[in-house]
Amino acid sequence: MNPRDTVLLVGHGSRESAGNWEIEQFAEKWRERRPGWRIEVCFIEFADVLLDEGLDRAARHGGRVLVAPLILNAAGHVKMEIPEAIEHARLRHPQVEFVYVRHLGACEEILAILKRNLRKAMSRLDMPDPRNTGIVLLGRGSSDRVANGEVARMARWLFEEGEHPLVDIAFTGITHPRLESVVQRQVRLDMGQIVILPYYLFTGTLIERIKRQAARLQQQYPRVHFALGDYFGFEEEVYALLEQRLAEATGAARAMMECDGCKYREFAAEHGGGHHHHDHHAA
Secondary structure (H helix, E strand, O other), rough: OOOEEEEEEEEOOOOHHHHHHHHHHHHHHHHHOOOOOEEEEOOOOOOOOHHHHOOOOOOOOOOOEEEEEEOOOHHHHHHHHHHHHHHHHHHOOOOOOOEEOOOOOOOOOOOOHHHHHHHHHHHHHHOOOHHHHHEEEEEEOOOHHHHHHHHHHHHHHHHOOOOOHHHEEEOOOOOOEEHHHHHHHHHHOOOEEEEEEEEOOOOOOOHHHHHHHHHHHHHOOOOEEEEEEEOOOOOOHHHHHHHHHHHHHHHHOOOOOOOOOOOHHHHHHHHOOOOOOOOOOOO
């Protein structure tokens, strides 16, 4: 990392202030890990410092700005909104090099967090037989099939590495299936316990909603034992993955970005449009 570089960490942003505070704390811990790095934070929505202002602030330092999305899946924010904001920032700051860093993605590091959260949830259930314990991997949901597919990939990897007969996906919005219908199916298939694993980085209004949903499901199915896993938060793998993505972006052989040549961006450019955010719920 060049001493003149600025890392701009881009969080989603939440109407729940605790979620934005957690991202600020995440950045502070990252600064402690890498005291020689300049790390700044901005958000896509629902926060004080939004993307354009964050890019302008980072550009004031000169040198390179490494734009790192603290986002799990490559949906509209990653493919459209952030690249468009970077293009506008390049026009405002032609002397500054902006480098777009790949999003976190569905990978071994994320799987390791999910497996650890699953073990903790199974422990809260007093370590039941995994062969009659179902898992529901619960993602945010997107209008982008690739983003939803990344959740499905992690569910399949969890299934491959465990003894649970059912590892299903559900989403909190935009697409289907939803949590209640997946739980209903698992109950019909005689799961005695069900673990709900949030596929989320930080808290927010949706995490609070998931807690309420889990409590209602426990009341609805009193003979089934439910455990709600943790969201990811300040896990070592998230920091390591961000640093890996930065190394990819600044190395000689740059990994191809999700947005490079993206057919959705090409379509938007040809038709004069941009990304429209389909989910109005906070993270």
